[in-house]
Amino acid sequence: MSDAAQLTRTEVREAAEAVKAAIDRHLEAVSSTTTDDDPAVFAAYEELAAAAIHYDQLLYEVYDEVTPFEVPGDGGPGSxxxxxxxxxxxxxxxxxxxIVDPRRLRAQAERLDDSLAPVTGEEQGVTAAVGVVFGEFEPDEIAARAEEFGxxxxxxxxxxxxxxxxxxxxxxxxxxxxxxxxxxxxxxxxxxxxxxxxxxx
Structure with missing residues (x-):
């Protein structure tokens, strides 16, 4: 068996294990929820659906076989x-x-807003700093510069x-x-x- 074929079969096995793990997480979310429309249940459902689709695709590509399950997203429940x-x-x-570095976050805010007085002692001024930084920068820029903002x-x-x-x-x-x-x-x-x-x- 070639290395490429072995690798592909390994990927199928890994995909199968991912489905098993996703089933466990979905069951745990369903059995522990106490509310309707629990976002944790929905997230677990989506993760299970994605894992099942991935496994089904690999299984077909490598072995020309399919699973006996209806793939979520193709008209099944929750689609x-x-x-x-x-x-x-x-x-x-x-x-x-x-917020891993409150003082860095505050320092960035003070550069943007002169009205913010420097904090002293144990005070960190996080609440005001968050308002200034998130009010000044677009969400994508904050994501790209997260470490810079603490x-x-x-x-x-x-x-x-x-x-x-x-x-x-x-x-x-x-x-x-x-x-x-x-x-x-x-x-x-x-x-x-x-x-x-x-x-x-």
Missing amino acids: YQGPEEPEAVSVLIRRDYR LEEGDSTLWVTATDPTEPGEWLAEPFDTPDPHLLLCRFDVSEVYDEDDLDD
């Missing part, structure tokens, strides 16, 4: 149920940061959902109502969890 031709989309972004990137996700056209200001009073997963057109996640799973495999 997209919005309009085929949406008139508008909403882009929902969440990025988490740990921040450490955590998990992030971007959802694109189908929505109805709205008038200016119509949804601003409640901008972050729980999004309907059945209107999700696509999502993109960045997390160290995936890297850790790869290492475990």
Whole structure:
């Protein structure tokens, strides 16, 4: 067996193990939730769906076989149920940061806003600094310069959902109502969890 063939079969095995791990995480999320529409359950569902699709694709490419399961996203439970031709989309972004260097964050804020007095003693002035920095820079720039601002990137996700056209200001009073997963057109996640799973495999 060539090295390339062995590598490909190894990838199938790794994909199968990833499905098993995703099943365990999904079961844990489902069995421990106490609320409806728990985002942890949905996230685990999406992770399981992605792992199953990846495994199914590799299995077909290498062995010309398929799984007996309905692949989520192809009309199964939890799949997209919005309009085929949406008139508008909403882009929902969440990025988490740990404040690992409060004084660096405050120093950046003081450079931007002369009215901020330098902090002394144990005071760190994080709350005001966050408002200044995030008010001055676009989210993408903060993500690119996180370390410069004393921040450490955590998990992030971007959802694109189908929505109805709205008038200016119509949804601003409640901008972050729980999004309907059945209107999700696509999502993109960045997390160290995936890297850790790869290492475990």
